[in-house]
Amino acid sequence: MSKKVIKCGKFFDSVNECVKENVTVVVEGNKITEVCEGDVCCEGAEVIDLSDKFVMPGMIDTHMHICMNGEPTAMSAMYTKRDADYAFDAMINAKADLMAGFTTVRDEGCIGFVDISLRDAINAGKVPGPRMKVAGMGIGSTGGHGDNPLRPGTVMGGSLAQVVDSPDEARKAARHTIKYGADHIKLMATGGVMSVGDEPGAPDLTFEEMKAALDIANTHGKPSSAHAHGALGIKWAVKAGISSIEHGMMMDEECMDLMVEHGTYLVPTIIAAYRIVEHGDKLPQEAVRKAKACLENHGRNLEMCRAKGVKIAFGTDTGTYYSSHGNQAYEFELMQKYGNFTVTETLVAATKSAADLLRMTKEVGSIEAGKYADIVAFDESPYDDISTMCRCTFVMKDGVVYKG
Numbered sequence: 001m002s003k004k005v006i007k008c009g010k011f012f013d014s015v016n017e018c019v020k021e022n023v024t025v026v027v028e029g030n031k032i033t034e035v036c037e038g039d040v041c042c043e044g045a046e047v048i049d050l051s052d053k054f055v056m057p058g059m060i061d062t063h064m065h066i067c068m069n070g071e072p073t074a075m076s077a078m079y080t081k082r083d084a085d086y087a088f089d090a091m092i093n094a095k096a097d098l099m100a101g102f103t104t105v106r107d108e109g110c111i112g113f114v115d116i117s118l119r120d121a122i123n124a125g126k127v128p129g130p131r132m133k134v135a136g137m138g139i140g141s142t143g144g145h146g147d148n149p150l151r152p153g154t155v156m157g158g159s160l161a162q163v164v165d166s167p168d169e170a171r172k173a174a175r176h177t178i179k180y181g182a183d184h185i186k187l188m189a190t191g192g193v194m195s196v197g198d199e200p201g202a203p204d205l206t207f208e209e210m211k212a213a214l215d216i217a218n219t220h221g222k223p224s225s226a227h228a229h230g231a232l233g234i235k236w237a238v239k240a241g242i243s244s245i246e247h248g249m250m251m252d253e254e255c256m257d258l259m260v261e262h263g264t265y266l267v268p269t270i271i272a273a274y275r276i277v278e279h280g281d282k283l284p285q286e287a288v289r290k291a292k293a294c295l296e297n298h299g300r301n302l303e304m305c306r307a308k309g310v311k312i313a314f315g316t317d318t319g320t321y322y323s324s325h326g327n328q329a330y331e332f333e334l335m336q337k338y339g340n341f342t343v344t345e346t347l348v349a350a351t352k353s354a355a356d357l358l359r360m361t362k363e364v365g366s367i368e369a370g371k372y373a374d375i376v377a378f379d380e381s382p383y384d385d386i387s388t389m390c391r392c393t394f395v396m397k398d399g400v401v402y403k404g
Helices: 083-099 111-123 167-179 207-219 231-240 253-262 270-278 285-295 298-308 330-339 343-349 352-357 386-390
Strands: 003-013 018-028 031-037 046-057 059-064 102-107 131-134 138-141 161-164 185-188 224-230 244-250 265-267 375-378 392-397 400-403
Touching (some): 046 392, 059 352, 083 392, 083 400, 111 131, 138 167, 161 167, 167 207, 185 207, 207 224, 207 231, 231 244, 231 253, 244 253, 244 285, 253 298, 265 352, 270 285, 270 298, 270 330, 298 330, 330 386, 343 352, 343 386
Parallel strands (some): 003 046, 059 102, 138 161, 138 185, 224 244, 244 265
Antiparallel strands (some): 018 031, 046 375, 375 392, 392 400
8 A cells, every 4th residue: 555645834724724834644545544743754655745835635516517517508508419428528527627626526417317427437446537426417397497498399308407396206306316326416496597487586396395305315315405596495495404505696584594593504606607797798698687686695695694604615516607617716716705705714615514515524625534635735825815726736636646
């Protein structure tokens, strides 16, 4: 078993939420075996000198779509591309995420269960990529987010989701998703931005439909997530037992209080709406209008969430319009701009908190003995310049150096 000794200049301790200096990490195989301040014996070990770097646990993106890569044709392509096309694209996207320092990701909905196949291929060592938790295909409703906008009689069923219209159908869809290997259940609680003919503020799935699907998830020990912008849909999802609210851009104070009460996570995904507004002259104006409405109060709401103690995990919705894999770390800057997050809060959201949401705290999210050797580094400290998060220069996953 190969032994590596990593000398860290500045070291982000995500457990104690602080930066330390002159820390040494010992890695044997794919696990961390020792972390100590100062030097250790390096005899017989490969020494990796990061003494001039800012070192931290591998980052975690808890919301992305591995089969898309920010193309302005992303929605229309769903009706022409083959599953195999998406599989090849997903392999390329996964490698880009890994090289950007994201050693663990959660896919939030994929064409044809491609994300499940990619997860298994990465785990088997067939292709490089981050650790993946995957949703397979989400669960939505007729005319809601995830359904298709094609003319009547053309194609029945959804694009990124299975379409249900009753608690019984929701139950069946949840069972179907788990049957084919999903790690969690994804619900489309409200309308969305990129979908056609629905509104982000309006609930799509009913409380009863969500509760039925989540009963299946919970009895199988699976976590869950809800695409949810509007306040009513958020409240229904939280009361039904959802693990995390994705986006949450039109929430009200009652939503926040409910999330604190139930321990529900928020994944803000600021960059998704931001990129759509930024490139609005090249995109469908319906999507731009909805993105502006979602982004309008998001910063203020995020500040209120922080003040109230809502649990927040880092996520980007990468794959949506003009939000490409490997470039999602701009979300760190947006968290400061829109929610007034401190640097420490953003780093914790992308490490310890994200691992907690994914139920992986024993495996990733911090650099500690017994955990996977997922370690990344930067030439500068984000405490001096938060934009350095977009310039990852060293990536180790499972004890293997992929970059640097």
